[in-house]
Amino acid sequence: MDPVERAREILRQYPLCDSCLGRLFASMGYGVENAERGRAIKTLLHMRLVYDYRNGVDVAEDLKALGRVHAPTRRFLASNGISVEEARCYICGGLLKDVEKYAESVAKALAEIDFGTFQVGSVVPRDMLEREREIVAKFGIETGESIKHEINRRIGRAVGELLRRPASKERPDVVATVNIIDGTVKVARNPLLLLGRYLKLSRVVSQGRLVPGASRTIEEVLDPVRARFGGSALVLHAAGREDSDVRMLGNGRPAVVEIKEPSKYRGDLSGLATEWVILSPLKPGTRNDVREMKAKSKTSIKLYRAVALSDKPISAEDLAKLKALEGAVVVQRTPRRIKRLSPRARRRRMVYNIEAYQIADRVIEVFVRCQGGLYVKEFINGDGGRTQPSVAETLGASLEVVELDVLDVE
Template identity: 35%
Template sequence: MDDSDPLATARALLATGPLCDACLGRPFADRSFGLRNEERGKGLRVAVALADDADYDAPDADACWVCEGVCGRFDELAERCVEALDGTEFDTYQLGTRVPPLVEENEVLLREDAGLEPDAGELLKSEVNREVGRRVGRLTETEVEFERPDVQLTLDLDADTVDVQRNSIAVYGRYRKLERGISQTDWEKYDHSVESFVSPAITTAHRGTEGVFHGAGREDVDALMLGTGRPFVLEVKHPRRRHVDLPELEEQVNDDGDGRVEVEGLRYATYEMVERVKMLDAGKTYRMDVEFEEPVTAADLAAAVDALDGATVDQRTPNRVSHRRADLVRERTVYDISGELVDEYHAELTVDGEGGLYVKELVSGDEGRTEPSLAGLLGVPAVVTHLDVLAVEGEDEPFADPEYLLEADGDD
């Protein structure tokens, strides 16, 4: 058939059996723009009737042999989607549709019987997505989003169900750990974790099913995290609320922390932030209490510290983590280091180092696995007895960039 003649093509389609206007117009969807398929079909049906001096006869959608009534249910299907979203807060959505296999087969047969290509025009799935989707947006006063919507609706016409996928939200902040013996994430060996203090309040406030904690690195369990705190993102899974008063929530988290863990600067963040926080190779500033096995003089300590200031250090994977990390030699830079004796057996050091610098091993030497080291330069065994992290700052840190942070409602 010469499908360049619209009327001839329309006659061939109408000859296949009773067609609703939408199913008649859909094979022509790629030939005109700005019209709905129902409008295209109605126009073609009228044109054929006038050209053939025949009666205009448009069957109900329920009688259509192709869609089997689906095109007459757009309003009803949209209302069902809205009902499925009841109790869910969202600003953006996307709709997907599963069409019954028999209806998909009818679409193929329609084009085949009319002598058209199998993909001519538009398929029913696309029309349902658009027509039902636009109605959902109008009823809920929300916007369609194709990249990462707040909710993803799946309309299964065969099973006659509506599935709602609530995409996670990300809450960014910084935490301080003010008590030793607290791990960053839940670990059965320890009674408390930063996650256990932070996650429940944030997850509950957003009516989520689970909170997943992601830190920009982690400090040792026996280390404090002080100063400006460590960046983190809490990923709230399947939230029913997406907007809460974050300053108020911050106060609640800090009350739950009971002086052991506190947070600040809670903000909503893009989902991309989760990966950026996890992958951040941040520089860190540490304060350390050091104990020497033999007496050390102030002059010797000053000379050793001066040798380490700005030094590039070769560090083989430390013995203490070698069971879970690849045995590699890494180069790391000591940006700045200072220290003073407390007495001849004890000193206090402050170290500003490149991300990934093992500072305990920078002091002890780790049986020669770190070169140079404080112990090696002094010729005296040395260990870190207490470690506090004062700052975590990435050289290319995205966290202050408004492109990646979404302010809480009402904030400037």
């Protein structure tokens, strides 16, 4: 398709500014801004029409149509005694001429935030988008770019020059959205995701919501990390979970600390050491890291230590029987203490290794290396027969788990 002839057809019906005309042919040619492209097409059309006109071809109507949106053509017509009024662009009404003027308010709105990457978006009136769609549909244009895309790109470039860094295409720290009708700017701050591991040394700190028996949550303990980045909230995403009375020891559990609406995207990434929770040094991550971590935690191997109290003395011979549980697939109906899941659901998890020691006549210490997701307390106490096989059943005793620790998340 010859863009000049196509432009001639379009301009007969619609007056378009350089940008809006050039944008219909945006994918033809590379490294040229739409306004330049539109101007070039108009210049070529002007040359063709003036040539034809001088050779006696009747192109007066096309010249008048072009003259509405092209000053040299207006001057040519005026010199031939034909006067044509300049017309406003049918699509943008002239707005695209200096859309870069919004860059300064965007830069000002972003000045309060210490961010790394940014992106510019815009609110464009619906009727403007519809007028563009109308022309694209009517002339079967397949080479165009959307007006919104051009506005975002151009303001983004101008902001980039002010801030001395280019706008980002990938998920940016902040997105500034310009309303091109009233010039207002809204800034959305994407969450900051920080990867690390945590140890929980306390039996009264809960992961997630505050539960009976817990005095605080891990998220509350980690609040100083939120404060470092001036965020509105902190959310902890962890690879699996432990109950509030279970300690998380060893190398800790992989976790992602999410800081909502930070005012700083750079800052102190050192860990945090408190009497309840220890957080390792952090490094920036992505949503994908959170997804991968959660997916991995379903299959990762965990090592637990439990101390259990028996209703009767346990002998060394009794403990030796527990070796039979190595390699067993444990079938668990949802524990009674967990209400949110379907009570009839059955979970199957593998126990790989088990070591047990006598602490006192009726007190044993059991180490269980198993597949992630095993309900370990229930594997020890049997949960009234809802978990099979179990340590209690194998020992023929009634067991109460008095201490449980996670020693390793592999």
